[in-house]
Amino acid sequence: xxxxxxxxxxxxxxxxxxxxxxxxxxxxxxxxxxxxxxxxxxxxxxxxxxxxxxxxxxxxxxxxxxxxxxxxxxxxxxxxxxxxxxxxxxxxxxxxxxxxxxxxxxxxxxxxxxxxxxxxxxxxxxxxxxxxxxxxxxxxxxxxxxxxxxxxxxxxxxxxxxxxxxxxxxxxxxxxxxxxxxxxxxxxxxxxxxxxxxxxxxxxxxxxxxxxxxxxxxxxxxxxxxxxxxxxxxxxxxxxxxxxxxxxxxxxxxxxxxxxxxxxxxxxxxxxxxxxxxxxxxxxxxxxxxxxxxxxxxxxxxxxx
Amino acid sequence: xxxxxxxxxxxxxxxxxxxxxxxxxxxxxxxxxxxxxxxxxxxxxxxxxxxxxxxxxxxxxxxxxxxxxxxxxxxxxxxxxxxxxxxxxxxxxxxxxxxxxxxxxxxxxxxxxxxxxxxxxxxxxxxxxxxxxxxxxxxxxxxxxxxxxxxxxxxxxxxxxxxxxxxxxxxxxxxxxxxxxxxxxxxxxxxxxxxxxxxxxxxxxxxxxxxxxxxxxxxxxxxxxxxxxxxxxxxxxxxxxxxxxxxxxxxxxxxxxxxxxxxxxxxxxxxxxxxxxxxxxxxxxxxxxxxxxxxxxxxxxxxxxxxxxxxxxxxxxxxxxxxxxxxxxxxxxxxxxxxxxxxxxxxxxxxxxxxxxxxxxxxxxxxxxxxxx
Numbered sequence: 001x002x003x004x005x006x007x008x009x010x011x012x013x014x015x016x017x018x019x020x021x022x023x024x025x026x027x028x029x030x031x032x033x034x035x036x037x038x039x040x041x042x043x044x045x046x047x048x049x050x051x052x053x054x055x056x057x058x059x060x061x062x063x064x065x066x067x068x069x070x071x072x073x074x075x076x077x078x079x080x081x082x083x084x085x086x087x088x089x090x091x092x093x094x095x096x097x098x099x100x101x102x103x104x105x106x107x108x109x110x111x112x113x114x115x116x117x118x119x120x121x122x123x124x125x126x127x128x129x130x131x132x133x134x135x136x137x138x139x140x141x142x143x144x145x146x147x148x149x150x151x152x153x154x155x156x157x158x159x160x161x162x163x164x165x166x167x168x169x170x171x172x173x174x175x176x177x178x179x180x181x182x183x184x185x186x187x188x189x190x191x192x193x194x195x196x197x198x199x200x201x202x203x204x205x206x207x208x209x210x211x212x213x214x215x216x217x218x219x220x221x222x223x224x225x226x227x228x229x230x231x232x233x234x235x236x237x238x239x240x241x242x243x244x245x246x247x248x249x250x251x252x253x254x255x256x257x258x259x260x261x262x263x264x265x266x267x268x269x270x271x272x273x274x275x276x277x278x279x280x281x282x283x284x285x286x287x288x289x290x291x292x293x294x295x296x297x298x299x300x301x302x303x304x305x
Numbered sequence: 306x307x308x309x310x311x312x313x314x315x316x317x318x319x320x321x322x323x324x325x326x327x328x329x330x331x332x333x334x335x336x337x338x339x340x341x342x343x344x345x346x347x348x349x350x351x352x353x354x355x356x357x358x359x360x361x362x363x364x365x366x367x368x369x370x371x372x373x374x375x376x377x378x379x380x381x382x383x384x385x386x387x388x389x390x391x392x393x394x395x396x397x398x399x400x401x402x403x404x405x406x407x408x409x410x411x412x413x414x415x416x417x418x419x420x421x422x423x424x425x426x427x428x429x430x431x432x433x434x435x436x437x438x439x440x441x442x443x444x445x446x447x448x449x450x451x452x453x454x455x456x457x458x459x460x461x462x463x464x465x466x467x468x469x470x471x472x473x474x475x476x477x478x479x480x481x482x483x484x485x486x487x488x489x490x491x492x493x494x495x496x497x498x499x500x501x502x503x504x505x506x507x508x509x510x511x512x513x514x515x516x517x518x519x520x521x522x523x524x525x526x527x528x529x530x531x532x533x534x535x536x537x538x539x540x541x542x543x544x545x546x547x548x549x550x551x552x553x554x555x556x557x558x559x560x561x562x563x564x565x566x567x568x569x570x571x572x573x574x575x576x577x578x579x580x581x582x583x584x585x586x587x588x589x590x591x592x593x594x595x596x597x598x599x600x601x602x603x604x605x606x607x608x609x610x611x612x613x614x615x616x617x618x619x620x621x622x623x624x625x626x627x628x629x630x631x632x633x634x635x636x637x638x639x640x641x642x643x644x645x646x647x648x649x650x651x652x653x654x655x656x657x658x659x660x661x662x663x664x665x666x667x668x669x670x671x672x673x674x675x676x677x678x
Contacts, residue, residue, distance in 0.1 A: 099639025105632035248323035
């Protein structure tokens with residue numbers, strides 16, 4: 001029993017990784033007032049580009065870098081459409097999702113063709129800490145991207161709450177008119193957060209294709225990016241709460257996978273449904289402690305004349 | 306022609322220009338694949354309009370897009386985003402299929418009506434869940450509709466691999482996840498020899514109905530008012546929550562109806578490839594594009610969905626003729642969405658500019674009048 005629990009928790013921690021990168025990136029973007037629903041598409045592009053680079057060069061660091069650059073480019077495009085062209089953010093995001101899904105599938109079909117595997121990031125035991133019984137096994141024998149994801153939580157918390165930049169980001173999302181009158185460059189801040197979010201989505205994708213699964217196939221993410229956006233609402237735009245949401249979600253997911261592997265007699269379709277049902281139920285249950293979204297979320301900024 | 310008239314006309318062409326620009330980028334992508342874009346697009350055009358059958362296929366493909374688009378129009382006018390088209394199509398189609406499987410011996414017309422009603426109801430309930438959660442629990446509707454999409458798909462997979470699987474598949478041992486062919490009595494009348502079916506006419510009928518509903522009835526007015534200004538609606542005593550659920554309900558109902566019509570008009574059975582796309586062909590997403598393209602107006606959505614239907618049908622042909630992976634069309638679809646929403650701002654700005662010019666002209670006219678006196 002103990003081994004099972006350790007196994008489930010360990011895989012839960014691993015599964016948290018892509019959600020954390022994507023959700024933290026989305027959190028920062030939304031705090032500045034930009035809703036990006038295209039996360040899943042960007043993740044797919046990140047996953048593909050990282051996988052392709054590693055397949056051709058075998059260089060994991062380079063693969064990660066390429067994913068970050070591709071994610072950043074997508075972030076730039078998303079920022080252009082949402083901030084400069086002031087598009088309806090909900091729909092433009094769906095557009096970027098469909099585009100990323102299509103483009104990554106197209107590139108996969110033309111440049112790779114068949115499902116192949118690469119040797120991705122291997123687990124990195126942290127000295128001393130990894131020897132702690134149970135906890136060491138669960139937390140400290142993971143690959144470097146897992147550590148990176150968890151490190152991102154306090155870092156983003158610090159940036160958002162303790163630095164002038166974080167203050168500007170939140171001001172732009174809460175009250176752009178006031179921020180504007182104080183000389184904060186709203187457009188620049190929003191571009192910055194969305195591009196950064198794109199980069200993190202790229203890493204999120206890479207964490208799937210060159211660290212957790214080590215394969216790429218069409219629609220590899222299967223909607224993880226949307227769950228990542230849900231986690232932002234779940235976490236009420238606070239990195240720590242986003243983390244707890246991601247942990248809950250991936251634990252449910254890990255249990256679901258375990259049930260399937262064990263061949264327990266529940267139709268797999270029901271277990272696959274479980275994470276989505278949990279997400280909806282939890283979102284509804286959280287209505288009581290409802291936290292207001294950033295006031296300017298989903299609203300393009302127009303300077304009054 | 307006056308300067309402002311040109312401006313006014315050019316306004317309406319901005320989405321079309323955006324569409325063409327997306328196609329241009331598509332052409333560049335095709336060229337990069339080492340295929341002549343000219344030949345590819347020629348194949349596309351021919352595939353969409355080249356023959357009687359091609360045109361009929363285009364119209365058949367456009368029908369579910371129109372249903373989804375109409376549903377999206379209602380939701381949008383109420384100020385909510387319904388991204389759950391895929392799930393609502395699936396649930397609508399499933400409801401219609403199940404009812405046909407349960408009552409195989411009913412007379413055709415009655416069964417058709419019952420099937421359509423169940424499709425309507427299935428989609429309505431599925432979207433209604435999101436509406437209820439939004440109105441009473443403040444759950445973001447974008448997220449809940451997406452989650453409901455996944456739940457619908459897994460539910461469909463479960464049903465098609467088990468309880469409602471074709472008994473023949475079980476007997477043969479091939480276990481293809483699909484139902485038996487539905488009774489021919491429930492087939493929608495077709496315009497033989499093409500694949501065109503009555504569903505298209507039903508769709509156009511509903512487009513007109515939605516227009517009348519939104520612009521000529523009190524309930525429709527209230528729904529639009531909520532979308533325009535929720536605070537003002539609340540202040541004027543409209544039960545915002547009730548109408549929000551209603552908007553979702555009707556939105557999903559139209560999408561579900563589209564799903565039912567896909568079953569009894571086109572496939573005559575339900576099937577799955579494990580994802581939503583297998584059955585819907587992404588109509589749940591593409592219908593959003595159609596609605597946007599039609600300026601979120603039910604009547605405008607008719608030509609918009611035809612255009613997209615042509616693109617999708619032609620793309621199938623193009624794929625066969627010039628061996629372009631179908632994923633290209635997926636990417637192209639995404640680009641079209643991005644370009645069309647991106648251009649929306651230019652259109653709005655243009656509208657404002659025209660209004661300003663008109664105001665200036667109006668003022669100067671008045672001034673002239675005064676001077677005459």
